Amino acid sequence: MKLLFTFLLSITFLFAADATLEINKKIDAYSSFGVEDSSTQRSDLSKKFYRSLVADINVLSLFNVDKHYFTSDFDSNSINVENKKLNYVLKFDLISNDNQSLLIKIKLMELGEVRLDKSYKISKSKMYVFVAHAIASDINDHFGAPSVDWMKGKIILSRLTKPGNSQILVTDYSLTYQHVIINGGLNVFPKWANKEQSAFYFTALDTLRPTLFKVDVRSGNKTKVVDSDGMMICSDVNSDGSKLLLTMAPDDQPDIYLYDVNSQTKERLTSYSGIDVSGQFMEDETIAFVSNRLGYPNIFSKKIGSSAVEQLVYYGKSNASCSAHNEYIVYKARESSNAFSRNTFNLHLISTKTDFIRRLTATGLNEFPRFSHDGDAILFIKNYKQQSSIGIIRLKHNKNFLFPLRVGKIQSMDW
Amino acid sequence: MKKIILSTTVLALLLFTGCGSAPTIDETQENATDANAQDANANNSETIASDETVIDENSNANADSNEMTMSGLEGKMQTVTFEFDKFKVQANQVEKVEANVELAQGDANTYMIKLEGNCDEWGSDEYNYALGLKRAKTIKQTMISKGVNASRITMVSYGESNPTCTDKSESCWSNNRRVDFKLLP
Structure with a gap:
């Protein structure tokens, strides 16, 4: 069964090699998958854990996930009779300790046999959702699907709580876990400083001049990096964390600068008299950025050190933000432009190596797209009917998932 | 502090x-x-x-008498609003700018002036912040042309993050596309 599954999966991803090509017909029948709460002491927490696990397995986009809550005994290898028809059943045993730590054991069952057997421990029970994400990632790896390591990472986001006031939060991708790391002030555009997520940058706007700070997550040290009149935003961090793309306006003019973290020097990369913002690192010493040099915001690229600028996007009336991963660029396009009616912003995907455009969203205000480090998924902000949500797009699976924020409006985020 | x-x-x-x-x-x-x-x-x-x-970055502000005076003058400064997706000063807003210049050159001539550019809720990206900055820059250039010393003026853009109202209405969005004038010691 697993061999057949892996073969079908390989065929699917082979034909999905170009992410701009939309996959409309995939494997006709996914394998069925169920989750059983086999905890000795079933509780509200074990039910929450069940829901998180089911949601995560669903996001893997590899199975038809059964969402009925069933229980069973963990120590025996039998599964609940209601799940006998399923191809795979994941049993978990969640054990709470007095010191708030959790021990979670799992067994992945197929045809009465144990295919995967593992234990997980977490010191704080309130972070249980990260264990669910790790289990889902392990199951994904077990079936040989492309990595979903992004599931296990943390999101950092700025939430507007009231006019002129914000919080910076660390969350998981589903917003189940939320930790306010900076409270008060007007702090926006948080950005992880490295892949390890041990530090982050953010812009403070309630200082005399907009100022970029760096916070070491472990020590809590907050250090000033650089400030600028008018605007100061860290738009992107390179893969080893040594270079930043900043939007600054030292001469009242928003332009893109390359900042060297080690030498603390900066180099101006654009000098257009209008608006140049949102620099994004691409491959081959090239950056993508947003500029209004055609009279409206659109996506352009240029080689670092060269004065030549190339237009990347030819579709969309107003394309005001983008994210790049290798040759792929996801950008936000305004579908309507009216001061006094609902506006629609959708996300589109292009490749610098083909002419295809793939539309990724259909309704609402979709913005702030950000590729995962491996390019497997795109994180974005969706505002629709007074609700602010984090969206996840699984590019190779052509599936979108939304995770609403209960309080406040998401200003920006990074992962 | x-x-x-x-x-x-x-x-x-x-x-x-x-x-x-x-x-x-x-x-x-x-x-x-x-x-x-x-x-x-x-x-x-x-x-x-x-x-x-x-x-925790919540601040406790202590106002002294000088700050009270500054606050009073700041209250007389008029907000300038802009059209959708534009940063040119509209004809009906010119009088407000001129009145603010008169105040800046008169009773408020010892203070720094902070121009705060703002946008409506349509977009949270950097471009929106740049649009707010361009609005503030337009005002700054007008003030300089009317005699205000450039060294007295600083600018910041708050993008969509500092709205005066959060209703889903034309007037609300219109009021949020603005430049506020603040005084600094």
């Missing part, structure tokens, strides 16, 4: 081990945790650590 409270808490250590065993973790030593994971000889072991900090 900013009040910063730092408190560091180790929030989580995850240890993934092979079947049947979950090694004890010393939560205070990450390296030791890695070593434990290896010692366990697990089929699949992995450690994830997360240390998180809380920084």
Whole structure:
């Protein structure tokens, strides 16, 4: 069964090699998958854990996930009779300790046999959702699907709580876990400083001049990096964390600068008299950025050190933000432009190596797209009917998932 | 004065081990945790650590008499509004700019002037912040042309993050596309 599954999966991803090509017909029948709460002491927490696990397995986009809550005994290898028809059943045993730590054991069952057997421990029970994400990632790896390591990472986001006031939060991708790391002030555009997520940058706007700070997550040290009149935003961090793309306006003019973290020097990369913002690192010493040099915001690229600028996007009336991963660029396009009616912003995907455009969203205000480090998924902000949500797009699976924020409006985020 | 409270808490250590065993973790030593994971000889072991900090940036402002005067003058400064997606000063807003210049050159001539550019709710990206900055810059250039010393003027863009109202209405969105005039000592 697993061999057949892996073969079908390989065929699917082979034909999905170009992410701009939309996959409309995939494997006709996914394998069925169920989750059983086999905890000795079933509780509200074990039910929450069940829901998180089911949601995560669903996001893997590899199975038809059964969402009925069933229980069973963990120590025996039998599964609940209601799940006998399923191809795979994941049993978990969640054990709470007095010191708030959790021990979670799992067994992945197929045809009465144990295919995967593992234990997980977490010191704080309130972070249980990260264990669910790790289990889902392990199951994904077990079936040989492309990595979903992004599931296990943390999101950092700025939430507007009231006019002129914000919080910076660390969350998981589903917003189940939320930790306010900076409270008060007007702090926006948080950005992880490295892949390890041990530090982050953010812009403070309630200082005399907009100022970029760096916070070491472990020590809590907050250090000033650089400030600028008018605007100061860290738009992107390179893969080893040594270079930043900043939007600054030292001469009242928003332009893109390359900042060297080690030498603390900066180099101006654009000098257009209008608006140049949102620099994004691409491959081959090239950056993508947003500029209004055609009279409206659109996506352009240029080689670092060269004065030549190339237009990347030819579709969309107003394309005001983008994210790049290798040759792929996801950008936000305004579908309507009216001061006094609902506006629609959708996300589109292009490749610098083909002419295809793939539309990724259909309704609402979709913005702030950000590729995962491996390019497997795109994180974005969706505002629709007074609700602010984090969206996840699984590019190779052509599936979108939304995770609403209960309080406040998401200003920006990074992962 | 900013009040910063730092408190560091180790929030989580995850240890993934092979079947049947979950090694004890010393939560205070990450390296030791890695070593434990290896010692366990697990089929699949992995450690994830997360240390998180809380920084409280709520401020307590103490107003003295000078600040009260400044606040009173600042209250006389008029907000200038803009058209959708534009940063050119409209004809019906010119009088407000001129009145603010007169105040800046008169009773408020000892203060710095901070121009705060703002946008409506349509967009949270950098471009929106740049649009707010261009609005502030338009006002700055007008003020300079009317005699205000450039060194007295600073600018910031708040994008959509500092609205005067949050209704879903034409007038609300219109009021949020604005430049506010603030005074600094």
